[in-house]
Amino acid sequence: MKVTTPGSPAAVTLREPLIGIRAVDAHDADALRAFYASLSADTRRKRFLGTSSGIAAERSRAFCTPDHHHAEGFVAVLRAVGPRDGRVVGHLCLENDGAGGIELAIAVADGFQRHGIGRRLFEAARDWACAEGIARITATAFADNSPVLRLLTSAPMGATIRAADGGLVDIEIPLIEERVED
Ligand SMILES: CC(C)(COP(=O)(O)OP(=O)(O)OC[C@H]1O[C@@H](n2cnc3c(N)ncnc32)[C@H](O)[C@@H]1OP(=O)(O)O)[C@@H](O)C(=O)NCCC(=O)NCCS
Secondary structure (H helix, E strand, C coil): CEEECCCCCCEEECCHHHEEEEECCHHHHHHHHHHHHHCCHHHHHHHHCCCCCCCCHHHHHHHCCCCCCCEEEEEEEECCCHHHCCCEEEEEEEEECCCCEEEEEEEECHHHCCCCHHHHHHHHHHHHHHHCCCCEEEEEEECCCHHHHHHHCCCCCCCEEEECCCCEEEEEEECHHHHHHC
């Protein structure tokens, strides 16, 4: 896995186990805030569906203290690369949509995209939602955001995509049969 880390023009070779996926916890607040601040303007725009400079400390704390039943979060964390140990390079959050589903939002650090981290975060989210008996995952994205559309429509039961206002689409990923098959 070749990754170009910000601040270093050279590609660094990372083995897959060097990226860990785990549930977010309260200690991640500062690392998560640094992660969002480090994203390119384009990645932040796609993640927050508009201009954003990052997240405030309060929102970062909220992301890091989900109740693990109605809300959850997963982080991709870089391990064993010296001074960057523990750095968050991906985040996926899930929040109850109030209608039997759970709403997903995801971002992967620019230099780490296209290396399977988004897929691993999405699989962790699906496993958690299936275990919780949640019927579907929903998400909203820009209609031309092909990376996230390809990722989210790759689930075993596929996904439906509906046009929404403002150049957005609403995505719905059914889970129930996926749970029954397990
Ligand atoms: C969407 C995003 C999270 C994907 O993360 P990632 O780690 O790059 O994704 P992966 O490497 O695991 O790729 C998973 C799948 O996504 C799709 N994908 C990822 N990058 C892609 C690209 N540049 N073009 C087309 N498809 C792409 C592919 O289908 C890929 O599967 P494949 O490799 O088997 O073809 C990442 O691009 C990102 O952070 N985008 C900005 C934030 C955003 O768009 N958030 C969505 C709002 S909820």
